[in-house]
Amino acid sequence: MFLSMVKQSFMRGRRRKxxxxxTIILASSLITALMNLxxxxxxxxxxxxxxxxxxxxxxxxxxxxxLDIDGVDFNPxxxxxxxxxxxxxxxxxxxxxxxxxxxxxxxxxxVEAAGADGPVSLLGTxxxxxxxxxxxxxxxxxxxxxxxxxQVRGRWPDDGDPEGVLxxxxxxxxxxxxxxxxxxxxMPGRARPLTVAVRGILHTGGMEESYLVAPLPLxxxxxxxxxxxxxxxVSALTVPEDRLSRRxxxxxxxxxxxxxxxxxxxxxxxxxxxxxxxxxxxxAVRPIWQVAASEGTxxxxxxxxxxxxxxxxxxxxxxxxxxxxITTIMERSREIGLMKALGASEAEVQFLxxxxxxxxxxxxxxxxxxxxxxxxxxxxxxxxGSTVGFHFIAVPVSVVVSVLIALAGSLMPAxxxxxxxPAEVLHGRK
Amino acid sequence: xxxxxxxxxTNGRMFARILGASLKERRSRVSxxxxxxxxxxxxxxxxxxxxxxxxxxxxxxxxAYGANLFIGPKAESAARVLDARDVAEALSLxxxxxxxxxxxxxxxxxxxxxxxxxxxxxxxxxxxxxxPYWQVDGRWIVVDFxxxxxxxxxxxxxxxxxxxxxxxxxxxxxxxFHRKLVIKGVVETGQAEDERIFVNLALAGEILGQPGKVNHxxxxxxxxxxxxxxxxxxxxxxxxxxxxRPIRRISYSEGRILEKIKGLMALIALIVLMVTTLxxxxxxxxIVAERTREIGLMKAIGADDRGIAVQFLSEALVISLAGIxxxxxxxxxxxxxxxxxxxxxxxxxxxxxxxxxxxLSLLASVIAVALPLKLAVRVVPAQVLKEx
Numbered sequence: 001m002f003l004s005m006v007k008q009s010f011m012r013g014r015r016r017k018x019x020x021x022x023t024i025i026l027a028s029s030l031i032t033a034l035m036n037l038x039x040x041x042x043x044x045x046x047x048x049x050x051x052x053x054x055x056x057x058x059x060x061x062x063x064x065x066x067l068d069i070d071g072v073d074f075n076p077x078x079x080x081x082x083x084x085x086x087x088x089x090x091x092x093x094x095x096x097x098x099x100x101x102x103x104x105x106x107x108x109x110x111v112e113a114a115g116a117d118g119p120v121s122l123l124g125t126x127x128x129x130x131x132x133x134x135x136x137x138x139x140x141x142x143x144x145x146x147x148x149x150x151q152v153r154g155r156w157p158d159d160g161d162p163e164g165v166l167x168x169x170x171x172x173x174x175x176x177x178x179x180x181x182x183x184x185x186x187m188p189g190r191a192r193p194l195t196v197a198v199r200g201i202l203h204t205g206g207m208e209e210s211y212l213v214a215p216l217p218l219x220x221x222x223x224x225x226x227x228x229x230x231x232x233x234v235s236a237l238t239v240p241e242d243r244l245s246r247r248x249x250x251x252x253x254x255x256x257x258x259x260x261x262x263x264x265x266x267x268x269x270x271x272x273x274x275x276x277x278x279x280x281x282x283x284a285v286r287p288i289w290q291v292a293a294s295e296g297t298x299x300x301x302x303x304x305x306x307x308x309x310x311x312x313x314x315x316x317x318x319x320x321x322x323x324x325x326i327t328t329i330m331e332r333s334r335e336i337g338l339m340k341a342l343g344a345s346e347a348e349v350q351f352l353x354x355x356x357x358x359x360x361x362x363x364x365x366x367x368x369x370x371x372x373x374x375x376x377x378x379x380x381x382x383x384x385g386s387t388v389g390f391h392f393i394a395v396p397v398s399v400v401v402s403v404l405i406a407l408a409g410s411l412m413p414a415x416x417x418x419x420x421x422p423a424e425v426l427h428g429r430k
Numbered sequence: 431x432x433x434x435x436x437x438x439x440t441n442g443r444m445f446a447r448i449l450g451a452s453l454k455e456r457r458s459r460v461s462x463x464x465x466x467x468x469x470x471x472x473x474x475x476x477x478x479x480x481x482x483x484x485x486x487x488x489x490x491x492x493x494a495y496g497a498n499l500f501i502g503p504k505a506e507s508a509a510r511v512l513d514a515r516d517v518a519e520a521l522s523l524x525x526x527x528x529x530x531x532x533x534x535x536x537x538x539x540x541x542x543x544x545x546x547x548x549x550x551x552x553x554x555x556x557x558x559x560x561x562p563y564w565q566v567d568g569r570w571i572v573v574d575f576x577x578x579x580x581x582x583x584x585x586x587x588x589x590x591x592x593x594x595x596x597x598x599x600x601x602x603x604x605x606x607f608h609r610k611l612v613i614k615g616v617v618e619t620g621q622a623e624d625e626r627i628f629v630n631l632a633l634a635g636e637i638l639g640q641p642g643k644v645n646h647x648x649x650x651x652x653x654x655x656x657x658x659x660x661x662x663x664x665x666x667x668x669x670x671x672x673x674x675r676p677i678r679r680i681s682y683s684e685g686r687i688l689e690k691i692k693g694l695m696a697l698i699a700l701i702v703l704m705v706t707t708l709x710x711x712x713x714x715x716x717i718v719a720e721r722t723r724e725i726g727l728m729k730a731i732g733a734d735d736r737g738i739a740v741q742f743l744s745e746a747l748v749i750s751l752a753g754i755x756x757x758x759x760x761x762x763x764x765x766x767x768x769x770x771x772x773x774x775x776x777x778x779x780x781x782x783x784x785x786x787x788x789x790l791s792l793l794a795s796v797i798a799v800a801l802p803l804k805l806a807v808r809v810v811p812a813q814v815l816k817e818x
Contacts, residue, residue, distance in 0.1 A: 016716065023712040030705045034698070041694070048690050051683040052495060057620055066625050067548055069537045069645075149682040205500075205678020249565070249618075284585075288620035293563040294494035301491050302691065305772045309477070312764060313702055316473045320709040323466040324716060330458065331720035375701060383693045 006355055016328050017360060020406075023324045024364025025371060027317030028402045032372025032394045034313055037379060038306035040388040042299050044380070046237050049298065050101050051148050054233035055291040056273050058083065058091075061284040082107075082228035085216070087280050089131060091234060092139065094275040099237040099267050102145030105229035107219050108211070114184040116175055122165075122185065123211045124219025124229075129159045146235040147204070154179035154200030159215050164199040168209040172201050185212075187222060194222055234276065238269040240296030245270050314401075321402070322409030329353055329413040333420060341422040353414035357406040365402030369395050445741065452745055459717050463746075464753045470710035471757020471791045476764035477699040478783035484695045485688055487773045489654035492687060493530045496561045497648035498680040499662060504673045511536075511643040514631070516671045523665050524651055531559025532649035534631055538638035541601040544590045548626045549600070551634020551644075554581075560650045564623070568594030568615030577633050580611040583624040587616045600627070605639040653681060654688070703786075707794040714798035718742065722806050730811035742803050743796065750795040754788055761787065 010017050060081040083105075091103055107124040126142040142159070143150060157164030167177045177183065177198050186193035202213055220226050245268040247254050255263055263271055269292040277285040336349055373390050380388035453460050501520050503509045514534060521532050536551035554571045558564075571579050580600070582592060592598055597610045617623055635641035651658060658676045665674040728738055762779055769777035 015719065019712050019716050019719075023709055026705045026708050026712075030702060033701065037694075037698070045687075045690070048687055049683075051686050053679055053683075066622075067539050067546055068622065069539075069548055147679075149679045151678075203678065205676060205681070249567070286585075286618075286620040286624065289563045289565050290496055290561070290619060290621065292620070293565065294492075294496070297494040297562075298488075298491055298687070301488070301772060305768075308768050308771050309480070309698065309702075312476065312768065313473065313706075316469050316706065317709065319469050320466055320706070320713065323462045323469075324709075324713045326462055327459065327713060327716040327720070331716075379694070379697045379701070383690060383697060 028368025029371035033375035036376035058232040152200040325409030349418040361403035361406030365399035467753030472761035475761025479765035482780040502646035534644035711798035
């Protein structure tokens with residue numbers, strides 16, 4: 001009897017039910033989409049934030065203090081320590097290897113350039129070189145990946161180019177260089193002079209504008225330092241710092257075993273730096289806080305923003321659903337009057353309404369989930385150019401919330417309406 | 431029939447009476463309609479306010495990345511130092527509302543107890559606002575004229591076996607400077623700062639024998655609403671000795687990030703806008719649809735379709751206008767809650783949010799009323815009244 005009444009209500013008042021379901025679909029799709037986005041926005045923005053450059057730097061573990069001011073080294077003759085280039089692919093072997101977006105090795109030496117009034121800094125690096133890894137064939141090392149803000153007028157030299165270099169914009173102005181210029185470089189007391197050709201003019205807005213930037217092998221050859229690099233910049237996807245990672249500042253000894261595991265297995269910048277230090281022999285790895293700390297600040301802000309917007313929309317759609325449920329129930333007062341006149345109890349009437357709202361809420365919630373999933377993909381694709389991961393937590397939350405809101409919206413009118421006096425309603429006064 | 435034959439006066443009075451009675455008698459439905467329009471309008475207002483303000487707000491947040499403007503000697507001149515007055519003049523040319531922080535720098539090599547290091551003279555108050563990312567163990571130096579304190583980079587501290595609270599002797603033989611300085615704090619940035627020792631600019635001038643000179647200055651400027659390239663060029667043109675240029679790494683990335691965030695907010699606002707509008711519509715449709723009987727009765731006693739439509743639409747208009755007005759106020763309040771919760775500052779009201787809310791909400795309610803009404807006025811009175 002009860003089932004057939006529910007069925008009747010759905011069949012006869014079809015338009016009403018369609019409206020209710022439609023509203024709930026709209027609201028729950030919104031909740032799902034925003035929830036998905038607020039969970040995913042951190043990762044997506046972290047990727048965008050990579051345009052600020054590397055957030056970890058690897059240097060040799062040495063006792064020397066650099067006396068470098070504005071790119072001019074006041075202590076160039078002191079014995080230097082280097083990293084071995086062949087060790088670098090191990091950076092992709094650490095626990096968080098998938099979070100390593102890119103890295104680039106650097107080797108900076110001072111050279112004499114014919115026609116220059118003083119020494120010129122020559123920076124050797126990789127530009128865009130494929131690294132053969134078994135599982136990740138796509139990985140490329142070099143500055144193109146980690147420093148997207150480097151701009152070259154002319155063209156980038158190849159990584160194997162024996163004589164192609166980039167001239168920093170400031171240096172080019174000083175030495176009157178342009179694309180195609182040639183100049184002779186020599187190192188006092190080292191190998192034969194080398195003539196290089198300027199392939200492009202480099203704009204970075206930083207120190208590199210006063211350097212010559214060349215493929216790493218060229219610099220290693222000129223400086224007679226085969227296979228050596230001086231520092232490595234690593235760009236890694238990280239999660240913002242929190243209290244746990246801050247406690248490791250003094251060293252990871254501050255944590256107990258359980259906390260240490262948690263820290264080690266979370267993509268904190270300090271944990272990733274620690275893991276790189278483990279795999280690269282004789283290295284000191286430090287987070288570049290300008291990038292790492294600021295990224296955390298900005299991403300936390302964005303996540304908070306998304307969360308607050310989600311909550312606001314959540315409340316608003318909840319109220320929207322409730323007001324619709326109230327209307328759809330109130331308009332059935334005559335029907336209720338009839339039911340009561342035929343002997344239905346208040347509890348039975350209320351139960352009928354609540355059962356109906358659970359069904360409406362469930363259907364609406366499920367369909368809304370699907371619509372919301374699509375919606376979040378549309379947003380992800382159009383803003384970030386990649387899909388947003390669908391978080392299954394959104395499904396139960398959105399269905400349960402839809403049902404709960406539909407129930408909450410029906411509770412008050414159902415109670416009001418079931419108390420009505422049959423004769424009054426049937427007469428049409430209320 | 432009735433409508434066309436009665437005088438306009440009685441017609442108007444009748445219309446007003448029906449309208450008033452309808453609003454008064456059906457108080458619960460009217461309040462639901464009012465309420466849902468208000469919520470819709472509030473959400474739309476709040477989100478459009480947030481959207482129009484997001485660039486300004488996030489631009490300020492992105493200043494966490496530190497300096498985005500470099501002020502140094504003209505590239506053509508061989509000079510490595512500037513007069514501090516020139517730098518101060520250049521900094522005063524930056525729009526004060528947009529200037530977050532700035533500090534001059536003066537560098538030199540000094541001898542410490544266990545070896546040489548690069549000493550940097552800075553303005554600590556400005557530097558703290560300029561570089562919020564500095565991880566300081568200990569304290570910042572707060573007084574400008576503090577001649578007995580220093581801050582020291584983490585790598586340097588480790589190699590010189592120093593920590594916050596220790597004293598270090600700074601020696602410069604060329605100027606005969608020899609003094610013990612107390613280390614207030616140990617700095618970690620992961621960059622060159624880790625191997626430097628920092629003192630007040632005035633003290634650095636004394637140590638290095640270059641009082642009143644600086645090597646360069648850095649500034650952090652909110653670039654939203656101004657053209658940072660033009661500002662830099664203007665500074666370079668007004669102060670002859672200096673050259674100002676934006677730090678590309680920061681300004682380029684900031685532009686990209688802001689664009690993303692703005693796009694994201696725009697899409698979210700648009701979708702929320704559409705969905706909320708539809709939500710309000712369904713509620714209004716339900717409210718009008720249940721009045722089919724009433725329409726049948728009105729037709730039976732002689733109302734024409736136009737009269738019914740005008741009456742229903744004006745009812746909707748009254749309710750919507752009241753709902754929108756309340757929604758605008760509530761929405762602006764909601765935007766303030768959002769702004770305080772996320773950015774800790776108020777969100778300014780933009781006039782552009784007004785038309786968006788009013789036009790959309792009005793349009794939604796008129797459509798929501800017109801659609802079911804069009805179906806309802808076609809009913810045959812006898813059929814509805816018999817309740818079929």
